[in-house]
Amino acid sequence: MKSLQKIDIAARDLSEEVHDANFIGAKMKSERRYAALERDYADPDKLRETAGLIKQHTLENLDTYLEKAEAALQRNGAKVHFAVDDERAKQVVLDIMNEHGCKSMVKSKSMLTEEIHLLDFLEKNGKEVVETDLGEFILQIDHDHPSHIVTPIVHKNRRGIAKSFEREGLGDYNDDPETITRRARKFLRQKYLDADVGLTGANFVSAESGRIALVTNEGNARFCMAANKVHIAIVGIEKLVPSDRELGVFLNLIGRSGTGQQLTVYNQFIGGPKSAGQPHGPEHMHVIFVDNRRSEVLASDCREILRCIRCGACLNVCPVYRQSGGHAYRSVYPGPVGAVLSPLLAGNRFPELADLPKASSLCGACNEVCPVNIPIPDLLLRLRDKAKREKAGDAMKGTPDLTMWAVLCSQPTMWKTALKMGHTMNYIPTEMIPHPSAMSWQSQRKLPKFEGGKFRKWFKNHKSN
Numbered sequence: 001m002k003s004l005q006k007i008d009i010a011a012r013d014l015s016e017e018v019h020d021a022n023f024i025g026a027k028m029k030s031e032r033r034y035a036a037l038e039r040d041y042a043d044p045d046k047l048r049e050t051a052g053l054i055k056q057h058t059l060e061n062l063d064t065y066l067e068k069a070e071a072a073l074q075r076n077g078a079k080v081h082f083a084v085d086d087e088r089a090k091q092v093v094l095d096i097m098n099e100h101g102c103k104s105m106v107k108s109k110s111m112l113t114e115e116i117h118l119l120d121f122l123e124k125n126g127k128e129v130v131e132t133d134l135g136e137f138i139l140q141i142d143h144d145h146p147s148h149i150v151t152p153i154v155h156k157n158r159r160g161i162a163k164s165f166e167r168e169g170l171g172d173y174n175d176d177p178e179t180i181t182r183r184a185r186k187f188l189r190q191k192y193l194d195a196d197v198g199l200t201g202a203n204f205v206s207a208e209s210g211r212i213a214l215v216t217n218e219g220n221a222r223f224c225m226a227a228n229k230v231h232i233a234i235v236g237i238e239k240l241v242p243s244d245r246e247l248g249v250f251l252n253l254i255g256r257s258g259t260g261q262q263l264t265v266y267n268q269f270i271g272g273p274k275s276a277g278q279p280h281g282p283e284h285m286h287v288i289f290v291d292n293r294r295s296e297v298l299a300s301d302c303r304e305i306l307r308c309i310r311c312g313a314c315l316n317v318c319p320v321y322r323q324s325g326g327h328a329y330r331s332v333y334p335g336p337v338g339a340v341l342s343p344l345l346a347g348n349r350f351p352e353l354a355d356l357p358k359a360s361s362l363c364g365a366c367n368e369v370c371p372v373n374i375p376i377p378d379l380l381l382r383l384r385d386k387a388k389r390e391k392a393g394d395a396m397k398g399t400p401d402l403t404m405w406a407v408l409c410s411q412p413t414m415w416k417t418a419l420k421m422g423h424t425m426n427y428i429p430t431e432m433i434p435h436p437s438a439m440s441w442q443s444q445r446k447l448p449k450f451e452g453g454k455f456r457k458w459f460k461n462h463k464s465n
């Protein structure tokens with residue numbers, strides 16, 4: 001039992017209710033994705049390939065595009081900052097708030113702010129921060145973390161949320177979803193008006209125009225930005241696209257891939273702070289480009305993962321994610337994308353997360369749905385190899401030595417004999433299976449009966465017919 005992987009344990013310990021919510025939600029989003037792409041495009045795979053090529057081209061010329069984006073943003077009146085790591089990124093946000101005398105912030109959903117733990121840092125430094133995405137707001141009042149990139153509270157139910165709202169003084173217990181939403185809306189509207197600064201992420205940044213594209217389903221990002229005198233956009237350096245023209249490709253793919261929507265409900269294109277003639281909008285705009293080990297990933301043999309547009313499609317389709325839920329990945333980025341990205345971004349902490357690439361059956365479904373065509377199974381294999389070479393943590397614990405298996409597979413006579421004898425496996429009691437990893441498999445899964453040998457017979461007959 002000791003050799004059970006951490007992700008296996010998380011899957012086993014998931015309550016039935018959370019498991020079902022996770023499984024059904026993921027399956028539904030996958031089905032909607034498939035329907036939307038098949039309905040709207042003659043060849044969706046061609047579109048995915050094109051999007052992947054655009055992102056790969058941008059990554060391979062990232063230095064040039066970053067300089068272009070900086071120049072364009074400055075032309076538009078924004079101030080551009082670069083942060084090499086999480087500490088620097090947090091300090092830059094704090095410095096901007098202090099420079100403008102800001103005490104309170106409203107923010108929209110951003111995985112990058114989760115990655116660098118911005119909220120805790122600002123609160124420790126005396127600032128008030130309010131999450132305005134409904135899911136993130138619920139996570140904030142519960143001191144919880146997202147379990148999905150797009151639908152962060154898929155692990156929660158309305159009864160639990162109603163209790164949280166009651167506890168926080170947002171009304172008596174009422175688990176009607178509309179009532180919950182209305183109460184959150186009323187509370188948050190006032191926060192938008194009271195705050196001094198609005199912080200958003202960016203889904204894409206056009207290097208040519210300096211335009212930031214933001215997509216949300218709640219419209220909260222535009223309130224964060226427009227209702228305050230200062231707008232901060234915090235952006236991973238991989239979010240660039242060459243020009244506005246390419247935005248069309250990605251905006252068409254991100255909604256369909258994530259939730260099966262033709263287009264996400266709110267799409268904002270922000271060119272800079274408000275101009276002299278505009279009555280409303282932020283007077284100051286700061287854009288912080290954050291590296292935080294992305295340059296190291298770019299220099300590695302797993303650089304394709306930086307194409308990711310955070311649509312969540314690979315999570316929804318993944319048989320491991322569907323069973324284990326997002327928290328099992330012990331990092332900000334769950335699912336197949338997280339199994340690659342989280343260990344890479346962990347730096348010296350790689351051994352702690354080096355088991356994640358093993359949390360995959362390598363079925364390839366993640367690659368098939370990825371809108372930017374990331375070869376996730378290949379990257380998982382490269383990371384498994386890295387873990388093995390570096391003897392990273394307990395990543396290889398429980399992995400059987402495959403030497404005997406390799407000998408068996410490469411000797412046709414031995415292989416044929418093994419197949420003939422294989423049926424005896426059906427009569428060996430589980431407790432007599434010697435290898436500890438095989439024991440852990442048996443304890444978690446019902447293995448099918450051994451029925452080897454039939455294929456060769458069939459093939460022989462098939463050939464002779």
Ligand code: SF4
Nearest residue numbers: 308309311312314370
């Ligand atoms: S890896 Fe691909 S499918 Fe997964 S979240 Fe990123 S873009 Fe979407």
